[in-house]
Amino acid sequence: GQNIDQPTEMTATEGAIVQINCTYQTSGFNGLFWYQQHAGEAPTFLSYNVLDGLEEKGRFSSFLSRSKGYSYLLLKELQMKDSASYLCAFHGSNYQLIWGAGTKLIIKP
Amino acid sequence: ETGVTQTPRHLVMGMTNKKSLKCEQHLGHNAMYWYKQSAKKPLELMFVYSLEERVENNSVPSRFSPECPNSSHLFLHLHTLQPEDSALYLCASSQDWIAATGSGELFFGEGSRLTVL
Numbered sequence: 001g002q003n004i005d006q007p008t009e010m011t012a013t014e015g016a017i018v019q020i021n022c023t024y025q026t027s028g029f030n031g032l033f034w035y036q037q038h039a040g041e042a043p044t045f046l047s048y049n050v051l052d053g054l055e056e057k058g059r060f061s062s063f064l065s066r067s068k069g070y071s072y073l074l075l076k077e078l079q080m081k082d083s084a085s086y087l088c089a090f091h092g093s094n095y096q097l098i099w100g101a102g103t104k105l106i107i108k109p
Numbered sequence: 110e111t112g113v114t115q116t117p118r119h120l121v122m123g124m125t126n127k128k129s130l131k132c133e134q135h136l137g138h139n140a141m142y143w144y145k146q147s148a149k150k151p152l153e154l155m156f157v158y159s160l161e162e163r164v165e166n167n168s169v170p171s172r173f174s175p176e177c178p179n180s181s182h183l184f185l186h187l188h189t190l191q192p193e194d195s196a197l198y199l200c201a202s203s204q205d206w207i208a209a210t211g212s213g214e215l216f217f218g219e220g221s222r223l224t225v226l
Contacts, residue, residue, distance in 0.1 A: 091211065
C-alpha cells in the first residue's frame with residue numbers, strides 16, 4: 001500500500017529554525033511536494049523534490065531521501081507569518097497524489 | 110484576478126436542499142480538480158477533469174455531481190447531503206492532468222466551507 005505520515009502539530013519560536021518531517025511508503029515514487037496553507041486560505045506550493053538532496057529556496061529548504069522514504073521541510077529565521085499548516089504529498093504509483101494530514105506550525109514570539 | 114476563484118466561500122444547507130459550488134480558473138490550465146478537506150485529515154481527491162472530460166471519480170457518493178462546461182469552469186452540484194459532508198471543498202487546477210504527466214503544481218482556490226445541518 002501507500003501511506004504518508006507527518007506530525008500533527010509543532011511549536012517554534014520567532015527567529016528560530018524548525019524542521020517538519022514527512023515519511024512515506026510506496027512501491028512507486030515519482031516526486032514529493034510541500035504546500036503551505038494559512039488558516040482559511042488556499043494551499044500554496046512551496047517545493048518539489050524528485051531527486052535525493054536538499055533544495056533551497058530563500059528561508060525554506062526541502063530535503064528528500066528516497067531510500068529512506070523521508071523528507072523534511074526546513075524553515076529558517078521564523079516569522080509570525082509562517083504560522084500555518086504544512087502539507088506533504090508524494091506522487092505514488094500511477095502518479096496519484098497521496099497527501100499527509102498536514103502539520104500545524106505555531107510560532108510564538 | 111486571483112488564479113482560482115471559488116464561490117460561495119461559505120454555505121449552510123439543510124439535508125434536503127440542492128446547491129452548487131462554483132470554481133473558475135484564469136490560468137489557462139487544462140485540468141481541474143475537486144478536493145474535500147476535513148479537519149486533521151488528508152486531502153481527499155473527489156473528481157478530476159482533463160480537457161473537460163472527467164478522468165477520475167474516486168468512489169464519491171452520487172449526492173455529489175460534478176460538471177465542467179468548459180476548461181475554465183467547474184461546478185459541484187450538491188443534493189440530499191449528510192451532516193458528515195460538512196467540510197472545506199477545494200478546487201484546484203494544473204497545467205495538465207498530473208496523473209498523466211507525472212509532474213505539475215496544483216493551484217488551489219480558497220475553498221467553499223460547507224455546513225450541512
